[in-house]
Amino acid sequence: xxxxxxxxxxxxxxxxxxxxxxxxxxxxxxxxxxxxxxxxxxxxxxxxxxxxxxxxxxxxxxxxxxxxxxxxxxxxxxxxxxxxxxxxxxxxxxxxxxxxxxxxxxxxxxx
Amino acid sequence: xxxxxxxxxxxxxxxxxxxxxxxxxxxxxxxxxxxxxxxxxxxxxxxxxxxxxxxxxxxxxxxxxxxxxxxxxxxxxxxxxxxxxxxxxxxxxxxxxxxxxxxxxxxxxxxxxx
Numbered sequence: 001x002x003x004x005x006x007x008x009x010x011x012x013x014x015x016x017x018x019x020x021x022x023x024x025x026x027x028x029x030x031x032x033x034x035x036x037x038x039x040x041x042x043x044x045x046x047x048x049x050x051x052x053x054x055x056x057x058x059x060x061x062x063x064x065x066x067x068x069x070x071x072x073x074x075x076x077x078x079x080x081x082x083x084x085x086x087x088x089x090x091x092x093x094x095x096x097x098x099x100x101x102x103x104x105x106x107x108x109x110x111x
Numbered sequence: 112x113x114x115x116x117x118x119x120x121x122x123x124x125x126x127x128x129x130x131x132x133x134x135x136x137x138x139x140x141x142x143x144x145x146x147x148x149x150x151x152x153x154x155x156x157x158x159x160x161x162x163x164x165x166x167x168x169x170x171x172x173x174x175x176x177x178x179x180x181x182x183x184x185x186x187x188x189x190x191x192x193x194x195x196x197x198x199x200x201x202x203x204x205x206x207x208x209x210x211x212x213x214x215x216x217x218x219x220x221x222x223x224x225x
Contacts, residue, residue: 031210042218043219045216046213049213091154099144099146099203101154101155
């Protein structure tokens with residue numbers, strides 16, 4: 001059974017700092033991994049999708065990497081802004097073809 | 112292009128009642144998945160529909176059911192509501208049933224069971 005873990009559960013940083021969010025998964029037989037952002041009480045916004053054959057994806061200030069063999073992914077956020085404050089979720093799609101989510105990292109960027 | 116829409120956005124029901132939630136996928140998307148989000152369990156997969164057929168199901172009791180229409184819109188039904196069914200129900204759509212495709216989520220329906 002696939003399990004996804006995100007560490008830390010919460011992170012508080014000053015504005016302008018570069019930061020890394022971590023995601024690990026137990027079964028490396030995945031199709032892809034997707035990073036999402038969720039604002040309080042809202043739905044999920046897709047940030048980046050990394051296919052199993054890819055090592056990284058970039059979108060603006062965001063860069064996600066995938067190391068399938070070690071079961072790890074990182075989301076790098078450059079020059080963080082208060083508007084980046086949200087909960088970040090990673091989800092993997094494996095053999096069952098359903099998305100399995102981590103519990104998320106709640107990020108607070110302080111002005 | 113409009114995103115995934117879900118109606119209603121908020122619902123309050125009492126124990127024992129039933130509820131139907133609706134999801135309209137992004138135009139052209141044919142796959143719809145449903146998820147339940149609670150503070151304790153996080154996001155959990157309920158089921159996925161593609162071309163009006165359920166192709167995947169999570170570990171939820173039979174009180175949770177769904178269907179998909181020919182226009183790809185989907186409904187989810189929960190019967191005999193329990194207090195523990197209070198949650199944010201999220202719908203996601205993707206282009207087709209292929210696992211490689213990105214999933215796009217709607218704003219969710221907040222269900223409160225009293």
